Amino acid sequence: MIEFGHQSHVGLRREHNEDTYYADGKLGLWLVADGMGGHEFGEVASALARDTVVREVSSGRALADAIHRADEEIIAHSRRRAEGLPMGTTIAATRIDGNRFEVSWVGDSRVYLWNGHLMQISQDHSYVQELIDQGAITAEQARSHPHRNVVTQALGVTDPESLNVETITGELKPGMQLLLCSDGLTEEVSDADIESILGQRELSAQECVEHLVMAALDGGGSDNITVLLLRSS
Numbered sequence: 713m714i715e716f717g718h719q720s721h722v723g724l725r726r727e728h729n730e731d732t733y734y735a736d737g738k739l740g741l742w743l744v745a746d747g748m749g750g751h752e753f754g755e756v757a758s759a760l761a762r763d764t765v766v767r768e769v770s771s772g773r774a775l776a777d778a779i780h781r782a783d784e785e786i787i788a789h790s791r792r793r794a795e796g797l798p799m800g801t802t803i804a805a806t807r808i809d810g811n812r813f814e815v816s817w818v819g820d821s822r823v824y825l826w827n828g829h830l831m832q833i834s835q836d837h838s839y840v841q842e843l844i845d846q847g848a849i850t851a852e853q854a855r856s857h858p859h860r861n862v863v864t865q866a867l868g869v870t871d872p873e874s875l876n877v878e879t880i881t882g883e884l885k886p887g888m889q890l891l892l893c894s895d896g897l898t899e900e901v902s903d904a905d906i907e908s909i910l911g912q913r914e915l916s917a918q919e920c921v922e923h924l925v926m927a928a929l930d931g932g933g934s935d936n937i938t939v940l941l942l943r944s945s
Contacts, residue, residue, distance in 0.1 A: 713944070713945045714737055714808060714942050714943070714944060714945075715916070715917045715942075715943045715945060716735055716737065716742065716917050716940065716941060716942045716943065717916065717917035717918030717919070717920060717921035717922075717939075717940070717941045718733060718735045718742075718918075718921060718939065718940045718941075719918075719921050719922060719925050719937075719938070719939055720732070720733055720936070720937065720938040720939075721896075721925050721928075721929065721933075721936070721937045721938075722936055723896055723928075723929070723933040723934060723935050723936050723937055724929060724932065724933030724934070725932075725933060725934050725935070726935065726936055728754075728755060729755070729936045730746065730747035730748065730749075730754030730755050730757075730758055730801075730936055731744065731745065731746050731747065731758060731894050731896070731936040731937070731938040732744075732745050732747070732755075732758040732759050732761075732762050732938075733745070733762070733892075733938050733940055734762050734765075734766055735940055736766075739766070739769065739770060740807050740808045740809055741765075741766065741769050741775075741805065741806075741807055742805065742806050742808075742890075742892060742940050742942060743761075743762060743765060743803060743804065743805035743806070743892070743940075744803070744804050744805075744821050744892045744893060744894055744938050744939075744940055745757075745758035745759075745761045745762055745801045745802060745803045745804075745821070745867075746758065746801060746802045746803075746819065746820075746821050746894040746895065746896075746936070746938070747759075747799070747800070747801040748799070748800045748801065748802075748863075748866065749797065749798060749799035749800055749868075753797060753798075753799035754799060754800075754801065756789070756799055757786050757790075757799040757800055757801040757867065757868045758801040760782065760785055760786050760789060760801075760868075761779075761782040761786065761801045761803050761867050761868075764778065764781055764782035764785050764786075765778045765779060765781075765782050765803070765805060768781050768782075769807065775805060775807050775814055775816045775879070776816045776877040776879050779803060779805065779816055779818060779867070779877045780872060780875060780877060782803070782867050783818075783867040783868060783870065783872050783875050784872050786799060786800070786801065786867050786868030787868055787871075787872070789868075790868060798868065798869055799868050800866035800867060800868040800869035801819070801866060801867050801868060802817075802818060802819025802820055802821040802837075802863060802866055802867070802894070802895075803816075803817060803818050803819065803821060803867055804816075804817040804819075804821035804822060804823050804834060804892045804893075805817065805892070806823065806890055806892060806942070808884060808942070811883055811884055811885065811944070812881065812882070812883060812884070813881065813882055813883075813884045813890060814879060814880075814881045815833060815834065815879065815880045815881075815882075815890075816877050816878065816879045817834045817837075817877075817878055818837060818865050818866060818867055818870070818875065818876070818877055818878075819836075819837050819838075819863045819865055819866050819867075820836040820837060820838045820841075820861075820863050820895050821834075821892070821893065821894050821895065822834050822836070822891075822892070822893055822895070822898055823890065823891065823892050824890070824891040824893075824903075824906070825882070825888065825889070825890060825891075826888065826889040826890075826891065826907070826910045826911075827885070827887070827888045827889075828911075829907065830891075830903055830906055830907035830910065832903070833880055833882075834878070834880075835878065836863075837863055837864045837865035837866075837876065837878075838860070838861075838862060838863050838864060839859050839860075839862040839863075839864060840854040840857045840859060840860045840862075841854070841864075842864065843857070855899075860899075861895070884942075884944045885944065886944050886945055887943075887944065887945070888943075888944050889910055889917075889941060889942065889943045889944070890941070890942040891906070891910065891939070891940070891941050891942075892939075892940040892941075892942075893924075893937075893938060893939045893940070894935070894936060894937065894938040894939075895935065896928060896933075896934070896935035896936045896937035896938065897924060897925075897928050897937050897938075897939055899928075899931075899934060899935055900927070900928040900929075900930075900931030900932050900933065900934065900937075901924065901927045901928050901931055905927060906924065909923045909924055909927065910941070917941045917942070917943045918941075920941050921939045921940070921941050924939050924941075925937050925939055
């Protein structure tokens with residue numbers, strides 16, 4: 713059985729919520745998409761990503777293939793607009809079938825696994841992550857780096873032939889939790905604080921989500937915040 717909670721909040725400094733998400737226990741699909749491109753454009757890109765992935769997965773397509781299709785559709789939609797301006801979105805998605813999970817992502821929306829301790833299982837497609845990988849900065853320095861929001865891969869921006877949809881699979885045992893979130897959470901709340909909240913097992917999955925969103929708002933709420941939490945029982 714999967715218990716899940718979900719919430720999206722505009723934050724304290726943005727006028728529009730360019731994040732979107734999807735949560736469907738029957739389909740076994742959950743995703744978060746963080747749009748970019750300014751007013752309307754980001755909202756359109758994230759919604760297109762959501763709708764395309766849901767449609768393609770519902771028709772039997774593999775998760776990574778569905779995300780590739782979303783990239784193509786956002787690019788095509790952008791080219792049809794009179795303004796011709798690019799729009800993009802990150803995505804972090806998971807499919808669960810029985811006790812197996814599959815996680816795919818593009819950009820810097822994240823997926824964490826909690827099994828008594830918190831572990832980030834996605835790896836950001838971002839400029840600062842490349843600096844971390846090169847040993848140029850630490851993960852802690854990345855949190856305040858002036859270019860921390862620069863992504864190196866995004867749906868609608870990255871050419872389909874160059875798109876890197878990373879995928880991880882694993883076993884979701886009873887008591888484990890999967891957290892999907894936009895960077896509006898991780899910008900404001902440390903991994904240690906996220907771990908502490910997920911460790912409060914007296915809370916329901918929905919209550920944990922609400923605590924996480926509140927923590928991000930208390931931290932400044934500088935961006936849209938979207939959180940999905942899945943708990944296996």
